[in-house]
Amino acid sequence: MRIALAQLNPLIGDLIGNAKKIKEHCRDIANQGAELILTPELSLWGYPPRDLLLNPSLLQQQDQILKDFAIDLAEKELELGLLIGIAELAPDSQLPRLFNSIALIQKGSCKVVARKQLLPTYDVFDEKRYFRPAKSSSVLNFNFNSKQSKIGITICEDLWVEEEIQGQRIKGTNPVEQFLSAKINLLINLSASPFGYSKDSLREKLAAKAAKKLNCPVIYLNQVGANDELIFDGASFVIKPTGKIVFSLSRCTESLCIWDSTIPDKHPIPALVPSEEKVFRALVLGVKDYAAKCNFKSALIGLSGGIDSALVATIATAALGSNNISSILMPSPWSSKESVEDAHSLAKRLEIETSTISIDNLMRSFDCALENTLGEFPKNTAAENLQSRIRGTLLMAIANQQKHLLLSTGNKSELAVGYCTLYGDMNGGLSVIGDLYKTSVFELCKWIDSEESYECRKSMGLKADGELIGCRIRTKAPSAELRPDQVDSDSLPDYKILDPILKALIEERSNSKELIKKGYEITVIKKVQTLLKNSEFKRRQAPPSLKVSPQAFGSGWRIPIAAKK
Numbered sequence: 001m002r003i004a005l006a007q008l009n010p011l012i013g014d015l016i017g018n019a020k021k022i023k024e025h026c027r028d029i030a031n032q033g034a035e036l037i038l039t040p041e042l043s044l045w046g047y048p049p050r051d052l053l054l055n056p057s058l059l060q061q062q063d064q065i066l067k068d069f070a071i072d073l074a075e076k077e078l079e080l081g082l083l084i085g086i087a088e089l090a091p092d093s094q095l096p097r098l099f100n101s102i103a104l105i106q107k108g109s110c111k112v113v114a115r116k117q118l119l120p121t122y123d124v125f126d127e128k129r130y131f132r133p134a135k136s137s138s139v140l141n142f143n144f145n146s147k148q149s150k151i152g153i154t155i156c157e158d159l160w161v162e163e164e165i166q167g168q169r170i171k172g173t174n175p176v177e178q179f180l181s182a183k184i185n186l187l188i189n190l191s192a193s194p195f196g197y198s199k200d201s202l203r204e205k206l207a208a209k210a211a212k213k214l215n216c217p218v219i220y221l222n223q224v225g226a227n228d229e230l231i232f233d234g235a236s237f238v239i240k241p242t243g244k245i246v247f248s249l250s251r252c253t254e255s256l257c258i259w260d261s262t263i264p265d266k267h268p269i270p271a272l273v274p275s276e277e278k279v280f281r282a283l284v285l286g287v288k289d290y291a292a293k294c295n296f297k298s299a300l301i302g303l304s305g306g307i308d309s310a311l312v313a314t315i316a317t318a319a320l321g322s323n324n325i326s327s328i329l330m331p332s333p334w335s336s337k338e339s340v341e342d343a344h345s346l347a348k349r350l351e352i353e354t355s356t357i358s359i360d361n362l363m364r365s366f367d368c369a370l371e372n373t374l375g376e377f378p379k380n381t382a383a384e385n386l387q388s389r390i391r392g393t394l395l396m397a398i399a400n401q402q403k404h405l406l407l408s409t410g411n412k413s414e415l416a417v418g419y420c421t422l423y424g425d426m427n428g429g430l431s432v433i434g435d436l437y438k439t440s441v442f443e444l445c446k447w448i449d450s451e452e453s454y455e456c457r458k459s460m461g462l463k464a465d466g467e468l469i470g471c472r473i474r475t476k477a478p479s480a481e482l483r484p485d486q487v488d489s490d491s492l493p494d495y496k497i498l499d500p501i502l503k504a505l506i507e508e509r510s511n512s513k514e515l516i517k518k519g520y521e522i523t524v525i526k527k528v529q530t531l532l533k534n535s536e537f538k539r540r541q542a543p544p545s546l547k548v549s550p551q552a553f554g555s556g557w558r559i560p561i562a563a564k565k
Helices: 015-030 050-054 056-075 177-182 199-214 275-293 307-320 337-350 360-374 380-402 412-417 438-448 451-459 471-475 495-507 512-517 522-534 536-540
Strands: 002-007 036-038 081-089 098-106 109-115 138-144 147-155 186-191 218-222 224-227 230-233 237-239 245-248 255-260 299-303 325-329 353-356 405-408
Touching (some): 015 056, 015 255, 056 098, 056 109, 081 109, 081 186, 098 147, 177 199, 186 199, 199 218, 199 237, 230 275, 275 307, 275 405, 275 438, 299 307, 299 380, 307 325, 307 337, 307 471, 325 337, 325 380, 337 353, 337 471, 380 405, 412 522, 495 512, 512 522
Parallel strands (some): 002 036, 147 186, 299 405, 325 353
Antiparallel strands (some): 002 255, 224 230
16 A cells, blocks of 8 residues: 555644645645555644634534535545544533544545544543543555555554553553454554653554554554644654564654555665754754744743753744844843853854843842832842842843743753742743753753754754854853852752752652652752742743653643642
8 A cells, every 4th residue: 555644733723724734735645646644643623622622613613624625535536545633523412522533534425433542631631521432443444446455543542552661551441452353454543642752762662562463564643743832743653563663754844755565665764863852853843833833933032141041042043043033131230241251152153133131220220119118128039039020021021022932941940949930030931941950951952062963953054063052151050140159059959969859759759768769868858849849839820831751840740739738
């Protein structure tokens, strides 16, 4: 068979626009002799549609689109089959009222051929709010030009059934094993699987296990693009019964390619990509799509001369182009000469626009305005937060006036322990590195400044050689410069100690005893635990953070604010 894999980047809720894109792909691919075109999970809606699925008018619109789709393909004499992801309305009024389904459009008709069985409700997923599970797997007897193939169809989580590979799995049936007696010729998995540090290797292992078990090729097709905080990296592939990948699509880009099952070993396989490049490309895609899908053409960044804002500026420049990035320096009396120089040097290397607003006078004005009420000038944390809030207010004003997307530059370590200021440095429409620990920020910046990144940088329109972040930015002691000679380690444990503790608490849900066994001091553990708990109210008010780790703050983090400390 000649099967087309459409690795699509949909706009959530734009059923008409998504259908138009799929139709165009059908016309393009039919001319190349394709027999069947595959699209990802819920491809007509975009994933995750969340409460848009509860909108009756959208469900009615979907029905009309599918009818028109079938007629349109028939009138254009496109005989190929199309597998499209839909939300299927159940025939009764019991809740939930939908199935997460796949429909086959072919020869003027549209019929449901598969329904999702395993519905994830962990982390960012909440599918049982909308869908009911199917009871069994589906085999599609696909006919084309008098040839018949028996195709098993699974939807995303239905492939995630190997507990020894995953470490855990959803309780329930095993959709893959249900195909054993059917003797299928091909297994297809249509997915919308978000990016994660090691997600791609897990997908490949699961697909390889299924291919060997069923003794047939497996096609894994994934959505691409970013929707809110979730990034979908694509990276679709075909794997042989031996477990070898024989065909793959590009990472983080929309793609349409044909896999010919008669020549399975003659397709190019991309080279292995360093983990830092995977994260960098994912974050660039996250910013690019968030801006485009929210109708922003440009972004604004507050440049401090520190490593966090330097990384965000680099990602934003790669995503939107240097002409669409504006940066503001806002030195205070405590800003070092070196930081101001570093910020200007970075802007020059990235070729982005920069302006400077001194906040000395504004700080004095706030001090004087508050003196009558407080009986003294603000001091300690109140004074430090005022400095951050003055900057945040200026950035929001500029973003409003010039219609920029303001990008927040805080990292995950800061968000975790509350080393950030509400209505100050937390201001913004998107937190770019809010799921990167501080040590990960250093590691990613080191890679960006290495020769290993040159080809990637070149492909994104960045300076293709030499340093981008800069050695001085990468090696200086982290500091918010909130007072003379202040550094982060005055308030926090060193990041090399803090970050492993945070990762254990956030991603592994470790307790004090487990951390003590790892060699951490109980006083440090208790301090970090207290900071993490007491900062929940800040995180609830933070902008969405692009998710790259197994456990990010955001829709998959559901800790009460008012809880026992």
